[in-house]
Every structure is written in structure tokens, then in C-alpha cells.
Amino acid sequence: MTPQRRDMQGLVFLLAFGLCLGLTAPVFAQGPKPGAAVPSERVRSDISTREIEIQSNFTGIEIVIFGAVDNAAPSPDGAPYDVIVVIKGPSQDLVVRRKERVAGIWINGKSETFDNVPGFYAVLSTRPLRAIATEEELAEHRIGFSALDLGPDDNTSVDDDLFRQAMIRLKEEHLLFQDLDNAIGFVGQSLFRGTVDLPVNVPTGLYTTEVYLFRDGQFLSKDESALNVKKVGFERGVYTLAFHHPVVYGLAAVAIALLMGLFAWFLFRKD
Amino acid sequence: MLQVYLPIAEISVNLLVILTLGAAVGFISGMFGVGGGFLLTPFLIFLGIPPAIAVATGANQIVASSVSGALAQWRRGNVDTTMGGILIIGGLAGSIAGVLLVKALKAYGQADLAISLGYVTFLGTIGSLMLAESVRALRRERQGKPVSVRRPGSHNWVHGLPFKMRFKRSKLYISAIPPLLIGAMVGILVSVLGVGGGFIMVPAMIYLLRMPTSVVIGTSLFQIIFVTAAVTLLHAVFNQTLDILLAFLLIVGGVLGGQYGARAGQKLKGEQLRALLALMVLAVAIRLLIGLVVTPSDLYSIAPVVPL
Incomplete structure (x- = not known):
């Protein structure tokens, strides 16, 4: 990434920061009116670069996801807000193959096909996922590698799990699956930001960015935006x-x- | 650094590495008077280019590197166009078969293995034969005996086959079947391995067809241009494995390297040159064999599903 681009991202973030401060400040100043229902928290977010262009000098890019919690209020027990960001790229059917030794030579043997594997899948969070919400809650929102819908599970044998784990591990090695605990940081009480690196082999297409707000293991709000990676x-x-x-x-x-x-x-x- | 993103291979490579590879292979082909595809494709694979893309792109590079040689031979009247035409017809049939074979192998996840195995067998055999031959020749030379040139006999089984044709420039009246088969074999080699095929075509023309040596090089280059061009097109259409930018960079490097290689080659003796080439061919074969035999660091691999 060029230095100018990094500066630009910084600028965008600062602008957003200022804007959010402006928006949220009155809430703090006035506080909830006595008797009126406390407005519930809403999460809002945006991405530093909505259009990612792949040209001949492309070697990967860092994007910044930032956002704010509207109507933020301290929780009675002092629990912090938790944010989980899921970035998902266009899906593709993948075949996982395992090499076997035949007559001294390693050849591709048993294989298994997975439908609709996201070409890119990154989960960024303020804390490890398990600390934020229960397994069931995460599965309901399809957050995390284990919650990925990879087509019908035709068998649940040990082998099936091995292939699934291998696929996730290979995707992680290629930086196409990223599990980034502690990648989201709060700036003050209601502003947050996080960065993620899209590698050079990032697939092209439409991406979705989902931002989830949790507190005390409770799902509070969700925001979505789109991102386009194109040549x-x-x-x-x-x-x-x-x-x-x-x-x-x-x-x-x-x-x-x-x-x-x-x-x-x-x-x-x-x- | 000068990183260049390859649009079809979808990886980023160093511009200088690719240009240097093109130049080095061009230098070697100029020096030894060989196509160089047998070195280019494996080295692209060693650099991390997917084998199927290395093959298609290698074929495209050979089109360019064969043109100057073919033109020079053509001007000297060393191309038997009738024989070349028959070899091309066979070559086109072989190319189509080879490209479809690669497509099917890709769907079953065996394309990379087939390409590596093909190279090990092909380069291993030719390298050993060449090495044995040149060691014998070098030893004879040291003993003071003249280096004998084997004189091909006048008749063999080829002359008993039907569909005889007259090949004027080669001064031959033989069946069209052997050149068709040789052409087809070359077509398969070009499309599966990304080599020019001169390696087997030249010996086959001399020893099997008994063509005069003067027309062998020109005629094989003539055939190679057409067949590698067809393979380039077929891979682009059926397998989408041609990376035009990679090919362009390799051609630029190759053109420059080739000129210097030809000059360097004139300073070395033929027998030494052949022994050196044989060693190089064997080294590539061994490197690829090691890749097949050594337990891979990861037994699992992922690939997009390719429809048959």
C-alpha cells in the first residue's frame, strides 16, 4: 500500500471519528429523559475502501473497518461493548484432496467437495469469540469458521472432519481465512476500529461486511455494508x-x- | 520491488525474476540450439506458477522463440513443407487430444501429477541417452579415434507401410502414417508438457523417417510453430490457463538471452555441449522426481471444482 493511501485511511477515520463524536455528544449531554424509554444501542460502521482495485502493482491491501455505537450507555455492571466484524467474499465450490503414497509416489487420492466456501472470510473481534457470546448465539448469526455453511454434510465421519479442518487450515495459510481476536479496538466508549489485510490472492467480487454488537453475551445490533474487489x-x-x-x-x-x-x-x- | 500481478495465474511475481528466467532459458536454447520449453515449464512450476498455466504459457513462448530459427532455415530452403504439413496435421490431432486430456486430468486433480510424471519420464530417458552417447563420444575422441557419424541405413519397417507419399525435398517416398503418428505424439507432448517437442521429433525424423539431416531442423521448427500456436489457442479456449502477461515477459527475456546464447554456443565443442545439456536435463528430471517422492509437507490440497 502506498503511504498516501494510508494517510487517506487515517483521514477517513479521523473524519468519521469527529462525526461520531458530534453525533454522540448530545446523547451524553442530555442523558435519557426521565420516564422516556432508553433508546437501544445501534451499531454503525463503514469501510475505508469500498472499491478495491487490482492492478499490476497489486500486492495486497489493508482495509480499515470503523464504526460507532449510537446511544451508547455504560452498562450497570461495567461490562464493555463487544464488536465482531465478519468479512465474507464470494463463494465457490472447493474440492479438498489428500495425497496418498502409491508405488513410492505421492498422488492425490481421496477427496471431498465443499459447496459455497467463501473465497475470503475474516472474523475480527474485540476479544476471543467464545468470551463474547455462546456457541449457539455465534452459530445463529453464522459467525466463525465452525459456523460456516459448507453444503450438506453427507457423512459425519472422522474423515469428513479431517477434510474440513484441512480446508480451513489451508485457507488460513493462504490468508484467505483469518481469525483475528483482539483486532477490533475501542477508541473511547463508542468508537471502534480494526484493520484487516487482504492478501494478493484475494478473490474478486462482492464482499459483505457484517458488524455485530454484543454486550454481556447478548446480541444488541447488527450493521452491514458491501465492498467490491475488482480487477x-x-x-x-x-x-x-x-x-x-x-x-x-x-x-x-x-x-x-x-x-x-x-x-x-x-x-x-x-x- | 518490481512486483507484477499476473492476471490469470492470479499471483504476484517479481518482474526481474521472470525476465531473468526468460533470458536464461533463451540463453541455453540459443547455446544448445534447443527449444528450451523443457526447462522453462519446470522452472515456472518451481517458481510457484500453477503447472497447467506453466504449460500453456510455455507453449506460447515457444511460438516466439521458434520464429527466427524457422525463418533462417526457410530462407536457406531447408524446410520440407509437404512433410511439415503432414507433421502439422498429426500435431493438431495430438494437440486436441492432449488439451482435452489435461482438462479431464484437472477435473480429477491429477493434472499436476501427470505433468510432473511426464517430465520425469521424458527428461529422464532423453537425458540418460544423451549423456551415455556424449560420454562415449568424448571417450572415443580422447582415445584418438575419429568421432563416427552414424549413417542411417536405407530401408526399415517404415517403408513397408501403405498410403505412400512423395516428399520431394526430403527425397523420400514413404507412407504418411509414421509422420502423422510422430506429429500426433509431438502434439500431445506440447499440450501436456509445454515443450516444443523437437527433442523427439528430430531423432524420429533422422532414424525413423531417414530424412536428410539438412532439412530436419527447418522442418521440425516449421511444425513446432504451428503446433505450439494451436496448443496456445486450445489451452486458452478449453482450460483458460494461458497467462498472456507472463508469456510476454518470458518472450522479451528469451529473445535477448537467445542472441547471447548462440554466440556462447559457438565457443564450445559439440560433444561437451551435449554432455552439459544432458546433465541439465537430468538435473531437472531429478528435481521433479524428488518432488514426487518426498513426503509432502502438507498431504492436503484445495482447488476449485472444475466441471468436466
């Missing part, structure tokens, strides 16, 4: 051509090779 410029042109007009693309590749070969011949020929 632009030359990369987009090449990709579109290769997948939508493969004949033109192939012919262009051959023509370029022939022309460059001819050019080299003219340049270096001795006869």
Missing part, C-alpha cells in the same frame, strides 16, 4: 478477454508471440 485497467481487460472471449485472447497471444519472434529476427539477423 481494473489492463488486468480487467486481460481477465475479461481470457474468460469471455477466449478465442480472441488465444489468437492475440499467438499473434504477439509471432510478431515478437519476427521482430527479434529482423533485429538480430545476420544474413
